[in-house]
Amino acid sequence: xxxxxxxxxxxxxxxxxLEFAGIGPGPHCAMLLADMGAEVIRIQREGGNGWPNPVVxxxxxxxxxxxxxxxxxAHCLALAxxxxxxxxxxxxxxxxxxxxxxxxxxxxxxxxxxxxxxxxGQDGPLATAAGHDINYIALSGALxxxxxxxxxxxxPLNLVGDFGGGSLFLTVGILAALLERExxxxxxxxxxxxxxxxxxxxxxxAGLLPGGRLSLAREAxxxxxxxxNYRCYRCADGGxxxxxxxxxxxxxELLERIDAPAWLRDGCADPAQWAEQGAALEQLFAxxxxxxxxxxxxxxxxxxxxxxxxxxxxxxxxxQARGVYQLLDGVLQVAPTPRFSRTPGQARASVEVPAExxxxxxxxxxxxx
Numbered sequence: 001x002x003x004x005x006x007x008x009x010x011x012x013x014x015x016x017x018l019e020f021a022g023i024g025p026g027p028h029c030a031m032l033l034a035d036m037g038a039e040v041i042r043i044q045r046e047g048g049n050g051w052p053n054p055v056v057x058x059x060x061x062x063x064x065x066x067x068x069x070x071x072x073x074a075h076c077l078a079l080a081x082x083x084x085x086x087x088x089x090x091x092x093x094x095x096x097x098x099x100x101x102x103x104x105x106x107x108x109x110x111x112x113x114x115x116x117x118x119x120x121g122q123d124g125p126l127a128t129a130a131g132h133d134i135n136y137i138a139l140s141g142a143l144x145x146x147x148x149x150x151x152x153x154x155x156p157l158n159l160v161g162d163f164g165g166g167s168l169f170l171t172v173g174i175l176a177a178l179l180e181r182e183x184x185x186x187x188x189x190x191x192x193x194x195x196x197x198x199x200x201x202x203x204x205x206a207g208l209l210p211g212g213r214l215s216l217a218r219e220a221x222x223x224x225x226x227x228x229n230y231r232c233y234r235c236a237d238g239g240x241x242x243x244x245x246x247x248x249x250x251x252x253e254l255l256e257r258i259d260a261p262a263w264l265r266d267g268c269a270d271p272a273q274w275a276e277q278g279a280a281l282e283q284l285f286a287x288x289x290x291x292x293x294x295x296x297x298x299x300x301x302x303x304x305x306x307x308x309x310x311x312x313x314x315x316x317x318x319x320q321a322r323g324v325y326q327l328l329d330g331v332l333q334v335a336p337t338p339r340f341s342r343t344p345g346q347a348r349a350s351v352e353v354p355a356e357x358x359x360x361x362x363x364x365x366x367x368x369x
Contacts, residue, residue: 010037010345015084016360021049022089025117025166027056030087032171034059035336035345041358043076055333060350063358073099075355080105080112082360085174089117092127102189112187113177117170121193133161140198145216165197220271228277229268232307239290240307254302258284
């Protein structure tokens with residue numbers, strides 16, 4: 001790491017990250033590191049990755065190289081010599097064939113933390129097969145537990161696999177390897193597989209299943225959307241609200257505030273009563289608009305929130321008060337997270353850099369610089 005950078009630029013100021021452009025979890029991991037102050041150089045092919053994203057792609061120097069050619073490979077090798085971290089998301093064996101695999105790069109830079117993100121992992125029968133988020137969460141047991149009212153599995157966007165089980169676990173692994181490097185002086189390979197990460201995310205449920213404390217069947221799972229006290233309801237204006245008063249005292253507060261029928265106050269412990277209880281609440285919540293319910297319930301212990309679209313979320317008073325969103329180059333973006341009291345992170349724009357000028361040249365310009 002280069003200690004000369006301003007500590008106010010984030011807790012990872014001085015960290016040098018070499019990112020090989022990909023789609024999904026790899027770019028998101030690089031964004032998180034860049035937001036926390038790391039200097040990130042992205043290597044991409046002509047035309048980019050096909051999914052330009054002004055939010056996830058922020059905070060880099062972007063260099064276009066053909067890494068299939070010796071000149072491009074040599075340029076990458078030169079950058080890797082002085083990097084702290086490398087991020088790549090190719091299929092297993094691709095970087096090795098290019099002469100840029102862990103063995104080759106750790107030989108020239110023993111302190112390098114070599115981060116690899118794949119769906120299936122670096123080994124196993126499926127390692128070289130194509131796949132996407134939906135496939136990885138299907139194999140990991142998560143998709144089977146996320147179903148609609150008709151009992152069909154519902155892909156939860158690509159949040160659970162690519163980002164929950166992918167980029168966040170890759171980021172944790174990289175940071176852990178950097179911490180260990182402070183003791184040993186040596187880098188290592190971080191193999192982050194989405195099937196591994198999603199399986200870890202499912203550990204809460206796996207720990208409760210053997211004792212019968214929880215069922216993953218939608219009709220009996222209190223977290224599935226079937227229980228009347230943990231689901232969404234439609235309002236008179238077509239808007240939607242979400243309630244989650246799982247604890248009896250919160251459930252009692254909700255029912256008191258909305259003047260619900262007294263028979264509902266016995267609780268939601270019996271799945272056999274969920275349909276009837278839910279129908280009663282559907283009728284009640286449909287009697288007022290979303291804004292009326294917000295005025296009555298927001299800020300209370302009823303465990304309530306309106307269901308907002310992304311555009312609405314940015315303008316909600318709570319999100320505005322915390323500064324969750326900000327403008328960068330005229331684009332609304334989520335602010336860096338998590339937050340640090342002494343070395344706050346910073347969202348920064350990316351810049352294109354000619355290949356001949358690509359190198360570790362210090363921090364990018366930040367917002368307001």
